[in-house]
Amino acid sequence: MERMTDLVVHDAAQVVTPTGGGDGDGSDDELEVIENGAVAIEDGIVVAVGPTTDVTRAHPPENATESVDATGRTVLPGFVDPHTHAVFAGDRVDEFTAKLAGASYQDILEEGGGILRTVRATREAERAELVANLLEHLDTMLAHGTTTVEVKSGYGLDVETELKLLEAIDEAADQHPIDVVPTFMGAHAVPEGADTEEYVDRVIEEQLPAVADAGLAEFCDVFCEAGVFSVSQSRRILEAGQELGLTPKIHAEEFERLGGSQLAADCGAASADHLLQATDEDIEALGEAGVTPVLLPGTAFSLGAPYADAAAFEAADVPVALATDFNPNCFSQSMESVVELACNGMRMTPAAAIRGATSIAARAVDRTDGTGTIREGAPGDLAIATVTNYQHIPYNFGVSNVQTVITDGTVVHRD
DSSP: OOOOOSEEEEEEEEEEEESSOSSSSSOOOSEEEEEEEEEEEETTEEEEEEEHHHHHHHSOGGGSSEEEEOTTOEEEEOEEEOOOOOOOOSOOHHHHHHHHTTOOHHHHHHTTOTHHHHHHHHHHSOHHHHHHHHHHHHHHHHHTTEEEEEEEOOSOOSHHHHHHHHHHHHHHHHHSSSEEEEEEEEETSOOTTOOHHHHHHHIIIIIHHHHHHHTOOSEEEEBBOTTSBOHHHHHHHHHHHHHTTOEEEEEESSSSOOSHHHHHHHHTOSEEEEOTTOOHHHHHHHHHHTOEEEEOHHHHHHHTOOOOOHHHHHHTTOOOEEOOOOBTTBOOOOHHHHHHHHHHTTOOOHHHHHHHTTHHHHHHTTOOSSTTSOSTTSBOOEEEESOSSTTHHHHSTTSOOEEEEEETTEEEEEO
16 A cells, blocks of 8 residues: 655755764765655655655655655755844844944944844834744745754843743744744843943843743853953853753854854853854864854855855864854845855855755754754755756855745745
């Protein structure tokens, strides 16, 4: 008797997947390309992937609940975006113009703009507004092929607003097909008029316990940067978070090299992100500790800053994840654009960029179930692009190539 399948995607020009399995073993160093490929999904899980003739013999499309003819198109794992600040209120488009006129990130922050401006707007916003804003951003992410996204708090900087942000993330996650990964980042900036050391105490003694009690976050992140939080302050926050069950993440070596990468290695962080100023010593430490480096080419692009040295990570055999860093200062929700910038700005190969946006990005959010791959047993999350070769995604930059998105074996977006 022929078995019923929930979804079969068949006759794709290419089915593309990292080969390592996405289980955090560090082995996904190749990209497998299956010509004229197919994928079968049951109960939200991939049950078969391979040439169309093989897959459809066991899983006939006509017997599936739904089938997708992917002729002339490329099937990829859904993108994983492991670093965003996507829940906020307010608008800072005027700061974009100021940056074009020569104002630096620090200049804008010192004049009351930047993060603190968004904090003021976010504190005033109702949770319903924050949920609506986030859902709109998630819709855009989904349309560009993202099926898993990390979202940080951090525009509250007090117990009440940080909890409001995490509650908004949780509520939006319940309403949206994207898998949303929540991160607490009360240590995103120092509130106006506050002493840094005293604020660190408040994060540790007030915010972290409240967040842990609410069970609303998986990770604890901190902005380890000159003029924000020192290495010692960052260590105190991350270790306090670990004691409460929150896995460390860290913004490191973005504007200056302070030692955040070494701290990430010491703490066993899931990821160290930005890394524009990271040295060979930092890269080696991250690799030896199994910390996933996350590079954010959209941030460098929006700041007009040099890109992170992706080649240095490659030379050290330390695979990098990619992320949008979507926030009011880097206003792009598209992982397609990140792949394009990684290739055209950081000179990564298309294969390395696709791995960085899928299986390696999954490591940065501790997803070890095959997320970011297309293999038997992996979540049935796919992005189908209107190209015959995956390399066209960075090659044909400035447009969206994604046409159909599937999460948990269900078509959730189709252009």
